[in-house]
Amino acid sequence: MARATTKTEKKSDAVLDLKGVWKIYTMGDVEVPALSGLDLVVKRGEFLSIMGPSGSGKSTAMNMIGCLDVPTRGKIYLEGHDISSMSESDLAQIRGRKIGFIFQQFNLINTLTALENVTLPMIFQNMPRQERITKAKKLLELVDLGDRMHHKPTELSGGQQQRVAIARALCNDPEVILADEPTGNLDSKTGGTVMDFLRKLHEKEGKTIIMVTHDEHVAKNADRIEFLRDGKIIKTIKK
Amino acid sequence: MIKDYFLIAVKSLTKRKTRTYLTMIGIFIGIAAVIALIGLGEGLRVAITSQFGFLGTDVLGVQAAGVAAAGPPGSGAINPLTSDLAEKIEKISGVEAAFNRYLSAVTLEFNDKQKIEFAISIPSGTNRKTLEKMVNLKTSQGRLLTDADRKKVLVGDNYAQDSSFGTTFGRPLKAGDRIILNGVDFEVVGIIEKKGSFIFDDAVWMDEDEMIEYGISDEERVSTIAVKVSDVNEIGKVQLAIEKFLRKERGVEEGEEDFSVETPQSALESLNSTLYAVQLFVTIIAVISLLVGGIGIMNTMYTAVLERTKEIGIMKSLGARNSTIFTLFFIESGLLGMIGGIIGVILGLSFAYGAAAAGKTLLGSDLIQASVSWSLIFGSLAFSFILGTAFGVLPAYQASRLNPVDSLRKVK
Ligand SMILES: Nc1ncnc2c1ncn2[C@@H]1O[C@H](COP(=O)(O)OP(=O)(O)OP(=O)(O)O)[C@@H](O)[C@H]1O
Ligand SMILES: [Mg+2]
Numbered sequence: 001m002a003r004a005t006t007k008t009e010k011k012s013d014a015v016l017d018l019k020g021v022w023k024i025y026t027m028g029d030v031e032v033p034a035l036s037g038l039d040l041v042v043k044r045g046e047f048l049s050i051m052g053p054s055g056s057g058k059s060t061a062m063n064m065i066g067c068l069d070v071p072t073r074g075k076i077y078l079e080g081h082d083i084s085s086m087s088e089s090d091l092a093q094i095r096g097r098k099i100g101f102i103f104q105q106f107n108l109i110n111t112l113t114a115l116e117n118v119t120l121p122m123i124f125q126n127m128p129r130q131e132r133i134t135k136a137k138k139l140l141e142l143v144d145l146g147d148r149m150h151h152k153p154t155e156l157s158g159g160q161q162q163r164v165a166i167a168r169a170l171c172n173d174p175e176v177i178l179a180d181e182p183t184g185n186l187d188s189k190t191g192g193t194v195m196d197f198l199r200k201l202h203e204k205e206g207k208t209i210i211m212v213t214h215d216e217h218v219a220k221n222a223d224r225i226e227f228l229r230d231g232k233i234i235k236t237i238k239k
Numbered sequence: 240m241i242k243d244y245f246l247i248a249v250k251s252l253t254k255r256k257t258r259t260y261l262t263m264i265g266i267f268i269g270i271a272a273v274i275a276l277i278g279l280g281e282g283l284r285v286a287i288t289s290q291f292g293f294l295g296t297d298v299l300g301v302q303a304a305g306v307a308a309a310g311p312p313g314s315g316a317i318n319p320l321t322s323d324l325a326e327k328i329e330k331i332s333g334v335e336a337a338f339n340r341y342l343s344a345v346t347l348e349f350n351d352k353q354k355i356e357f358a359i360s361i362p363s364g365t366n367r368k369t370l371e372k373m374v375n376l377k378t379s380q381g382r383l384l385t386d387a388d389r390k391k392v393l394v395g396d397n398y399a400q401d402s403s404f405g406t407t408f409g410r411p412l413k414a415g416d417r418i419i420l421n422g423v424d425f426e427v428v429g430i431i432e433k434k435g436s437f438i439f440d441d442a443v444w445m446d447e448d449e450m451i452e453y454g455i456s457d458e459e460r461v462s463t464i465a466v467k468v469s470d471v472n473e474i475g476k477v478q479l480a481i482e483k484f485l486r487k488e489r490g491v492e493e494g495e496e497d498f499s500v501e502t503p504q505s506a507l508e509s510l511n512s513t514l515y516a517v518q519l520f521v522t523i524i525a526v527i528s529l530l531v532g533g534i535g536i537m538n539t540m541y542t543a544v545l546e547r548t549k550e551i552g553i554m555k556s557l558g559a560r561n562s563t564i565f566t567l568f569f570i571e572s573g574l575l576g577m578i579g580g581i582i583g584v585i586l587g588l589s590f591a592y593g594a595a596a597a598g599k600t601l602l603g604s605d606l607i608q609a610s611v612s613w614s615l616i617f618g619s620l621a622f623s624f625i626l627g628t629a630f631g632v633l634p635a636y637q638a639s640r641l642n643p644v645d646s647l648r649k650v651k
Contacts, residue, residue, distance in 0.1 A: 068556060068643045089560050096558015107553045107647070111250045121557040123243045172558070 014077075015175055015208050016042040016065060021074035021084075023060050023231070034060040035071070036231035042176070047202045047209045049219035052228035058212045059180055061228070065210065066099045066178045067091040079175060096124050100169030102198075104181035106161040108153040114140060114164045115149040121171050132171070139167035143197055159190030166197055170207075177201065179211040183218055195221055241570075244563075248571035251543070252578075259575065262539040265532025266579025266626065267586060270619050272525035274587025276518060278611040279594055297471045298373060299478055301328070301464040301485070304497050318489065318497050320461040331484060333468055333477040338366040340463040341447060341456035348419035350409040358420065358455050359438065360447035361393075369467060374439075381414030381429030384446060392418070392425045393444040396433035420445070423453050466500075474502065532579060533630040540572045540634035544641075551638055552646025561639040568635035569628055576627020580620045587611075587619075 023035040034057045042048055050058050063069045064076055067083055070091075076084045083094060101107075108117045115136050122132035140149050143163035153161050162182060169177055179198065183191030199221050201207045213219050227235035252259045303320045320339075328337040341360040346353055362370060363386050370376065376383060380399065384391055397403040398412040405411040412418070416427045420443065431439055451458045468477045481500050491497055544551070551564055559567075591609035 063644050066556070068647070089562070092555060092558055092560040092563075095556060101556050103647075107549075107556070109550055109553060111254045112247070120554070123240060124554075124558040124560075124563060126240055129243075168557070 013044055014041050015044045015046075015079060016040070016210075017075075017077040018061075018065070019075045019077075021061075021064060021071045021076060023057070023064065023069070024072045033231055035064070037074070038228075038232060040226065040233065042208060042210060044175075044208055045202075045206045046224065047199075047222040048211070049222035049225040050210065050212045050228055051214065051216075051219055051225055056228040057231040058228055060231070062178050062180050062210070062212055065176070066101060067095045096121055097172055098175040100172070100174035100177040102162070102165050102169050102177065102179040102182045104184040106153070106158070106165050106185070108161055108164055108168075110153050113150045113152055114145060114156065114167075117153070117164055118168045118171055121168060125172055135171060136167070139170055140164070142170075143167045157190070158186050159193055162186060162190075162194050163197060166194070166201075170201070175208060177207050177209045179209065181212055181214065183213065183215065191215075191218065241566075244567050244570050245574070247567060248574055251547075251571055252574060258539060258542075259578070262535045262575055263532070263579030263582060265528045265530075265535050266576055266623055267532075267583035269525045269527075269529035269532055270580045270583025270623055271586035271590060272521050272528065274584055274611060274615065274619060275590040275594070276521040276525065277615055278587065278591035278609045297468050297474065299466040299468065299474065299481065299500055299502055301466060301481065301500050302462070302498060304499055319459065320464060320498070322458050322461055324461070324485075324488065325464050327488070328464060328466060328481055328484065331477070331480050333470065333473050333480065334466055335469040336366060336369045336465075336467045338362045338369070338465055339447065339461045340465050341450055341460075342442075342462040343450070343456040345420050345443065345455050346422075347443065348422075349412070349416070352408050353419075354407055357442045358450060359442045359444050360450050360456065361444055362447050370465070373465065373467060376444075377432045378414075378429035379432045381427070383429055384444075388428065388446065390423070390425050390449065391428045391446075392420070393429045393431050394418075394427055395431050395440040395442050395444075397440045398427075398443075399430045418443075421453055421455055478502075529626060533576075533626050536572050536575050536627050537630040537634060539575065540568060540631050541637070543571070544568065544634050544638040547638075548641060548646045549649040551641050552643050552649065555641075555643035556647060564641075565635045565639035568638045569631055572631020572635065573624045573628040575631075577620055577624040579627070580623025583623065584616050584619055588616075 018038055018040040021035050021038040021040075022033065025032045025034055036057075038057070038061060040061075050061065052058050060069075064071055064084075065078075067078070067086070068091075070086070071084050074084065075082055078094065078098065081094075083091065086094070095101075108114075109120065112120065115133070118136035118139055119132045122135065127135075137146070137149065140146055143166050145160060145163055145167070148156060148160060148164075153164070156164065162185075177198075182198065183194055186194060195218060198209060198211070202209050209222070211219075211222065219225050223239050225237040226233050227237075301320065301324070303318060322339055325337045325339045328334060339360070339362070341358075343358050344355050345358040347356040361367060361384055367384070367386070371383065378393065379396065381393075384393060394412055401411050412427055412430070414427055414429055418425055418427060425445070431444065433440060445455075450456045456462075466477070466481065468474050478500050482496065485498055485500070486493060486496065489497065554564060554567075588609075588611055591611060595609040
């Protein structure tokens, strides 16, 4: 981890800063707080794992960081910009440019081939056709799927699908990669391969990665592990 | 980028082929009806109005009945009117004049291009004047025919127009031009004044004897016998007398006539109202099926929004804006409409041209013509696309407004 650490030290500005973030869901007249005053700072190039029991608010936090939702209270700064009160249209722009999502369910579009799935976010950013195809091919080769470009998701194994998702998450050179249980649907061997790619991204490309996991071994790939309970951080382990 | 959205929409549609086709049924029935209706309606109107080569209140038309109802008069009749009848009818009291009229399809060649047109006869001698008066025949260019003319013809106003004749034959006709009719060279000596009816504006008017001589018409298959009565007030009586005479002549009982004696005006009116009723009926069917088709598209698109909620969430997580999602669904519903339109156009064209071909085989005439213009085809396609998008607006809006987090939480 030495290389990554030097990188982190070199660019030590905070990419993400969550200040007293609350998310309260109202179910009938009952208010369910999913996040209750979450404070979290993530530095550029950092690899962070989030752990915690089911229902502790991990996914909710990831959604806020990924601009999919806005907090009920509190502020979220992404590269210094307050994203906690932006319009859906602006949030969509930020998601497309600065965030790369990797989901437990892979979340590929079944009607599109691997290559088309990877190009999709670039279409949303109006990237010229040739440029995005070249880039998508390069990324698929990076995740060792150069020979599976024209396969539909249903024709790929779980591990392969997750690697397509990684390639897709990288296509707009995002600031932050958010992985919500990326190995949750994979056996430990294929999960290991997926983790190798994520670690490589962090070490070689210096990407900022935030990963939710239930698996301690998987979590240990990160520089830091935050433990969440009842929507708050209760423990931090640093390497 | 719109192109990419089209491709994505096409992929979604082809993924669910059966539903896609089922959805489009209403659209393609509607569009097919519109194409067939407009395409044939024109041809039908032409067929009906050309039953008579003349109008007037003191005139009766005699026609052989039978399958010829929509063909050129007399051409398909089992028992056609023979050429000797006119003379005999003229002897009936109250009849001032009676003469034969022929209407036939003819191949017109000009400028190395050819097309089937209609030729209508002008009698010679004193009947020429009677006809000219009867139909108020005048030329806007050149002159009328005389008994001394050989291989000379008049043409309707449309032949002198850039927009109709000009587009088919390269340039419009003018007096003095030479045209070839069924392989025989003729000179155009006059252009008939525009009257707004097929028989005047779209036909070639030529000498009756030449029409028979050059095999354009069969002498013993008279299209119509034009009868001018001496006294307008006696027209009903004369009509009965002619009917009686023809029953005897053709050996048929009252009530079983294989011919008709009518004033062209009343016949035209009844035919026009029939045609109008048919058109109204087909229009209503077309409108209903388009409406049903549109609602079908709306239903399919709402279903698609529900089914693809997760996909919408994924796209949003990848940076798709509300407007992007809206556009995707909007295009998809437009495509549903347009593909339905394409199938409808193909069906409509087959129906129209099939009917025209069937008419030709059954009636031996070209009078039922299908005329489907490119603007009608492209208009229908554009319309069906717009129809699709119109009914897709609400589902597309609903799709665009879906909350990304909730959408992503969907299992499928
Ligand atoms: N849309 C929602 N409406 C109501 N309550 C919600 C909603 N989303 C999340 N919650 C609640 O918020 C809390 C946190 O949910 P969250 O999905 O963030 O948990 P998690 O830590 O990701 O759990 P898991 O490990 O099971 O994925 C839970 O109690 C959940 O029921
Ligand atoms: Mg979760």
